[in-house]
Amino acid sequence: MARGVGSGFGLSDLPRIAYGRGSYLYDQAGNAYLDGSGGPAVFCLGHAHPEVNSAIAAQLDSIAYAYRYLFTSAALESLSEAVLRLAGGCFKDVLYSADGSEAVESALKIALQYFAARGLMKKRRFIARHRSWHGNTLGALSVSGFAARRRAFEGSLLDVIFVSAANAYRPPRDCEPDALVEYLAAELEGSILEAGPETVAAFIYEPIVGAAGGVVPAPPGYAAAVAAVCRKYDVLVIADEVMCGAGRSGTWRALEHDGVAPDIMTVAKGLAGGYIPLGATLVAPQVAAPISSDHGAYMTGHTFSGHTAACAAALAVQRIIERDRLLERVRQVGASFQESVRRSLARFEEVGDVRGRGFFIGVEFVRDRKTRVPFAADRGLSFDIGQRAFADGLICYPCSGNVDGITGDTIILAPPYNARDAELEEIIVKLTRAVSGALAAG
């Protein structure tokens, strides 16, 4: 172990990384770690992919970055074409950023700019959901329903309206189990009406909740139902696919599965697969049109927006995924992988739920399977499991707070799309061992 020096993260005693190859990382002490969650669902092609690295090197050899507002580039143009096509043709523009929070920030601002361009300056408010995560910048944090991460900043956040999470395992208390979609659509409509439709700009949600829920896909019919409510009141839909998009769930857009296209969408983690930071905000033609005719350009953007080498990295990542038909693999193998995880963990009474889609799987732990009561927060069960797995050479993603912002323990699995069958098996064996060890420890 080497001490992390001056990281600013308050972390110490972290192993010092040496290199990565495929689905494995190696530290300087010679320990191997299987990447079972891509960190937080980032590394969709594993590590040190030679084709991605040579695409980046080739770009660096010509130019690392030509400032976006002075030059376009082949990498940026080809990536935009690819992204618009992979997203199914429902968007017109792609705006790049350096990460997921910036992509969300741009999405929120584009929604406001859209209504400004239409002269509807009262439409300023956002509706978001409890148990959600959209990022760490002030705007993105404002729309995030994550109590523990908001607490230190309360008082300076935007005045956002929150509605219930769409979670079939933990539905709202007064909701009949088979009426969840109707309940949530009615709640959203009620919130819009209460605020006044003339004041609401957009509804933002994660089609599959990531860190704040432990992989929670919305129930069938939810995406279409909330889109219909929003359309009725001239409210834009922002789908935050920073974590679940770019193929993670088996379709390039998670909402493709639901047959729904949002007005604005964000994507980041799997876009360039962690080779270079990159996020993007996709804008539908009906939102782009008034902005283009009234303002001429989007009023969002940063110094490094559309960084050339980052675009070259993402283009290589996306081309390899397409060429090697990796989303087919994620769809097909994802279902059996999830079933194997479920089977392997079934003997633990404390495993309440195994869920997800594609290579995006969540395991939720409960003190009692029947009542679904969570463990006390100070037990730190998910982090205990995560640490045991890490010590055993498996990276998984422990999350807490999915029940009420404080309690709740989940583990996310999100392996690279090209992880081999034997690697997927190793993930299950090591996770099962970590769960067993943590639960035996009490």
Ligand code: PMP
């Ligand atoms: N949206 C979602 C759904 C996320 O999962 C995250 C990151 N976990 C973000 C936004 C923020 O992305 P970043 O950490 O890259 O700023």
